[in-house]
Amino acid sequence: MTDAQTLGRALDELLQPERFKDYGPNGLQVQGDRPVRKLVSGVTASKAFIEAALAQNADALLVHHGLFWRGQDGRITGWLRERLRLLLAQGVHLWAYHLPLDAHPELGNNAQLGIQLGLRADARFGDQDLGFVGDAPSALVELGAWPAHVQQILGKAPVCVPGDGRPVRRVAWCTGGAQGYMEAAMAAGADLYITGEISEPQAHLAREMGVAFMACGHHATERYGAPAVGRTIAAQLGLEHEFIEIDNPA
Structure with missing residues (x-):
């Protein structure tokens, strides 16, 4: 007590x-x-x-x-x-x-989602360094493997816009409603950006810039x-x- x-x-x-x-x-x-x-x-x-x-x-x-x-x-x-x-x-x-619980380097939403998905951050990006970036696991270099992987872990089928289908070497992620961070994720070198939600502009950015985008659920990514x-x-x-x-x- x-x-x-x-x-x-x-x-x-x-x-x-x-x-x-x-x-x-x-x-x-x-x-x-x-x-x-x-x-x-x-x-x-x-x-x-x-x-x-x-x-x-x-x-x-x-x-x-x-x-x-x-x-x-x-x-x-x-x-x-x-x-x-x-x-x-x-x-x-x-x-x-709110943001303090997203950002904590070991216990926060982003760090814990990374653990769930097999990702380890080696850099940060975005406003107040909330976003995480790391190498993709060797078994998930093919973009086509990601939707099933995410659904198995989170129990929710993601919305995926595949970009140009490039191999996934670097993954950026930021939980919840961080779809507006996509341009920062691209600037950080991501081949795939994972967040909770998608808005209208992200589909166009993925198609035009070639970087894949996955919306995996606001709640699902922040639990x-x-x-x-x-x-x-x-x-x-x-x-x-x-x-x-x-x-x-x-």
């Missing part, structure tokens, strides 16, 4: 949120009043996740997508009111880390960082930890 201040300090020391310019507040988003025995991690602080965590006797929650984002008007109504009501009624703490951080912090502080997966087709 520990107190919220100790848990918050441990998370901040590990993830260093002060290094990032982000779209919302990182760190403690909802202050509870319980001592922490059990930490539950997840991808998004949805109502379904909060309810599932409460059913497992969580004292504190750790997520990648929190409750508050730049551009919200500040009114506590609708879905936001309901999520807050559940947390406040039970005195449960909520921590959320590995929070449990990795949760396990590490729980072990450090002597807490119980559980990761709760809430399926999301996005």
Whole structure:
């Protein structure tokens, strides 16, 4: 068991949120009043996740997508009111880390996705060095091998735009909604860029520039960082930890 201040300090020391310019507040988003025995991690602080965590006797929650984002008007109504009501009624703490949880070199979403896909980064690219770049595994030099490989690991068929079909020597990746990093990935020398989502311009860029693009799912690519951080912090502080997966087709 520990107190919220100790848990918050441990998370901040590990993830260093002060290094990032982000779209919302990182760190403690909802202050509870319980001592922490059990930490539950997840991808998004949805109502379904909060309810599932409460059913497992969580004292504190750790997520990648929190409750508050730049551009919200500040009114506590609708879905936001309901999520807050559940947390406040039970005195449960909520921590959320967005870009810091993407970027951590060993435990973050990008590092953990790389481990899942058999990739090891040797360089970084993009805004705030969020993207990772590394050599393709020898068994995956042929682009045609990648869709099945990704589907087997992530359980989701990717959207693939093949570019010019060149051999895949270098792979760049950045989880979630990082489709806008494709030009930076190409500049970093990628033959294949992997992210979570695709927008209209990326298909044209892949076809015109020859670099393959794969959208593997926002949620599917970002479900590995929070449990990795949760396990590490729980072990450090002597807490119980559980990761709760809430399926999301996005």
